[in-house]
Amino acid sequence: VFQSRYDKCYVIVFARYLFCVLYILRKMNIVSTQLGNSLYNCVRSNLRWPLWTRSHFTYYPTRMGTGKRMNMFNAINNAMDLALDENKSALLFGEDVGFGGVFRCSVNLRDKYGSQRVFNTPLCEQGIAGFAIGVANTGATAIAEIQFADYIFPSFDQIVNEAAKYRYRSGGLFDCGSLTFRVPCGAVGHGALYHSQSPEAYFAHTPGLRVVVPRGPIKAKGLILACIRDPNPCIVFEPKTLYRAAVEEVPAEYYTSQLGKADILRHGKDVTLIGWGTQVHVLLEVAEIAKSTLNIDCEVIDLVSILPWDAITICTSAKKTGRVIIAHEAPLTQGFGSELASYIQEKCFLHLEAPVKRVAGWDTPFPHVFEPFYMPDKHRCLSAINDIVNF
Template sequence: MSLNKLCVKCLGPLKTEIRVLNGLVNKRNHFVYTPDTNSPVKGETTKMNMFQAINNALDTALKTDDSALIFGEDIGFGGVFRCTMGLRDKYGKDRVFNTPLCEQGIAGFAIGAAVMGSTTIAEIQFADYIFPAFDQLVNEAAKYRYRSGGTFDCGKLTVRAPCGAVGHGALYHSQSPEAYFAHTPGLKVVIPRGPIKAKGLLLSCIRDPDPCLVFEPKILYRQAVEEVPVDDYQLPIGKADILVEGNDVTLIGWGTQVHVLKEVAQLAKEKLKVSCEVIDLVSILPWDTETVFKSVKKQNVFL
């Protein structure tokens, strides 16, 4: 039997198997996603999931900044999560291009390009593989401005990395390594909780004077859907959001965690008569000490 005939013959069972697997993956989700009602939204909006919002932000960055470059493993083909889909065709292979499978090389090239004046947006295909680039990001990117006394820097650098578990990624496709970078002066680290935050924070990072790391919870890429601003849109880095107001306990998290915490707050209210305040840090470096301290001072208890 030819390969084409074999594919046609197997197509029906394959589709059934994919549907079953998708059902199992969806059942593994440990939270119910609720759209963002806290972030300020103005002007025209359209429904986007999170990877579409990221794609839209990258499109905006390339359109508004002729020096912007996007690169990484399989980026030219749209990336494994489709976040760069269509960008190479629109802006050309000199601005959107693939790299070898070498994370330290991706980070090193990104730093060099940023130092030379380009706005560099690099992707580490999975956050689990960011560790080979750790030295470049922590010892080079973060310290450029400090070690030169402000003479030069690589502030026009943003590194994106899909993070977290989705139920079938195993040990090399499920990690959330953001805490390793949270103690590094000179870097900024953000983790969006949904499409609106993803677009607004990514554009803010791309235009920020410091090198930024954006960890994107991959489980939200398709599950999170919101009405996202169509126009150029930025949100502040370092400003936390109070998602649920309460009087007894403060619950603090970021990214996917906050959706779980919102459910915990609801259960605590119903089962224990405990009023929980839920805070999304939004960025863990810098983190919003004022909002957190004010909440903890009111409650005296936090998790």
């Protein structure tokens, strides 16, 4: 029995090194094959998989009529397939996109539509963004992939100062609508500081952009198709850990999800829980636990759209419950939860029973081994519910 979460982390570290040492000894024949295999398999089965790959959330699939069973990367692939088929001017490009992408979201699309429409780019995010703006400015449709959200920052100037402001600075004469950036983001279990960040707040401060985060296959397909059709440059942050988390019955036809609209996934009367992306599934699990163990009825809202965000749905729920908790993976300070909390306390102050509470990543670079303790998991969210109810 672990006395603390840190004791458990030390076991994870020890297990990792023991696993590596046994693997090397076995390969070098320093230990007998039979003994080496026995020890290796023991550590692999009893330590490595339960502790290293356990997700910090439970996935709650959505059912939306008849369709095809898809996980999120299948749904994204299907959305881009439909977009490329419908719009002959659409181009899909990015690092390794022609090969199917590191997450396989564009697999088989180059074979179907040709290397003139689906192709690889150099490893230069600034160039990818600049090229995408040029494509969209000529009237074509650009679907650009930034391979990891952590590497979107070299393209920050292009997206924020060029794409977002193009229509405004030309007095409406030109624009680069029909421009969509797909950006895998968030924790995945082993990404560390260069493959785990959630930078949505940086772009939420930029008028002229649309920023969305899907929670699953159905929403991912609808949001991507909506962004591709939208006349404004859009960024779709795709939580990497959800790509293969579970499957949903995704409608096979072309459909779009409304941009700027939040989804109420669970109705409640005591506490409003707000999240987006992966964190939505954490909050749904927390809501079930709170109801069964504490008899606290939580309302769960998926914000979906970061820019613009659905103030009406959020404030209506806040006024009903009087208590609001906002959870996100990005660091606490200046995370997008700060804007939500400020707005809610400004507009709903007289209806609140307690200050708005935020549960987020810590104000540190994203850790590797300590990732389970960085995440705003169900334990931290349940603690926040207990605090806000007993305020």
